[in-house]
Amino acid sequence: MLKNRIIPCLDVKNGRVVKGINFIDLKDAGDPVEQAKIYSDGGADEICFLDITASNENRDTIYDVVKKTSKKCFVPLTVGGGVRSVEDINKLLNCGADKVSINTAAVENSKVVIDSSKKFGSQCIVVAIDAKKNGDRWEVFTHGGRNNSGIDVLEYAEKMEKNGAGELLVTSMDRDGTQVGYDIELMSEISSRINIPVIASGGVGNLDHLVDGIKLGKASAVLAASIFHYGKYSVKEAKDYLDSKGIPVRI
């Protein structure tokens, strides 16, 4: 039976982890490679890096991080943040990323998704959608949530599936950072409309939220950052909890 996935996400800036795990035995709390290794040893089903490096001159730092991580972690590695072109995707894959997530570029130029999924296969193309409620619908936001594209999220999700995305990583902007749980309505609406897997993101504060994301939100995978970063829960605790709630996980 296919298992639901738990994906810890690390924010990386200038090659360093921004919010790190506070483990005493960690030699270098800012080293993304070491943190990713802790997650994969702890049973993470995949690892996600979100590169939030702002300046262009430091953009190349992520490639080095990916290269080193992929030599130590033997679970799938997804890398996103600032991915603009097919060439960017090619570079990340060559460094050892297994999947690349595309956000703003997918909104601005749908050819990026079409061309990259043709060139590298849908399996490595994840479209990341930042969604925010506006009235009775959700709209797609770009540029790290700063710009409203005005595009309807549900229509956009369908379009991205058609364009060749292998998965959708859906973040609720309303919930991100609140720790009150995923936007269940958003996740389940998208998941029931499309036939590719949905990864739920944004708002996790406790382990019940992970359960809800899968059971109610119908997500195939749940992504979380802060609950793992601050050592509130380990990946193993999360998996044991999901297992106790009858959710199939890899243990």
Add this chain to the structure above:
Amino acid sequence: MNVTIVDYKSGNISSVINSFEEVAKDKVNIEVTSDLYKIKSSDKVVLPGQGSFKSCVEALNNINGLTDILNEFTITNKKPVLGICVGLQMFADKGYEETETKGLGWIAGKVSKIDNQNGKFKLPHIGWNQINIVKDSKIFKDIKDNSHMYFVHSYEFIPEDKNVISATTDYSSNIVCSVEKENIFGTQFHPEKSDTMGLKIIDNFINL
């Protein structure tokens, strides 16, 4: 010993390279190449594959003489070959992704889309699923039945002779996820992304 990962310029093979290098350490030489002579003279060959059946077959055929060398290596000389994902699928006679495409024809059978039962099962089949080992395979030494492996695919290999099947996985139906036919081995899942159990399979192949 030399193990060659065939780089036929299709898809991303970095993870395959990393995992083989991790397992091989300094005991075994891992070569990544499309050089016909090097492939011919190596002891084992790994055939990775990402993207579509059609694009992978086309990429193989684009390298002059490559399929001939692979045929000689596998069929005539009967040296060990491991196909991963579409690499395994290409062992078939035919694939039906995008359009009907001729495969390598090493194991009689076809590759068709997974029946998702009218949308009941999401495709691609992405994530960790358990393998049901149905026959002893040399690459499954010390691998427990029901071990989890990482999958990403929408198409499945359906061999004519069911005796070649070494493991299946349950996703809408029993999908063939591993085969062994004499010197030919293949996994539909990605051992290179399947954590310690996956690395063990790679280790088993290297130590054949």
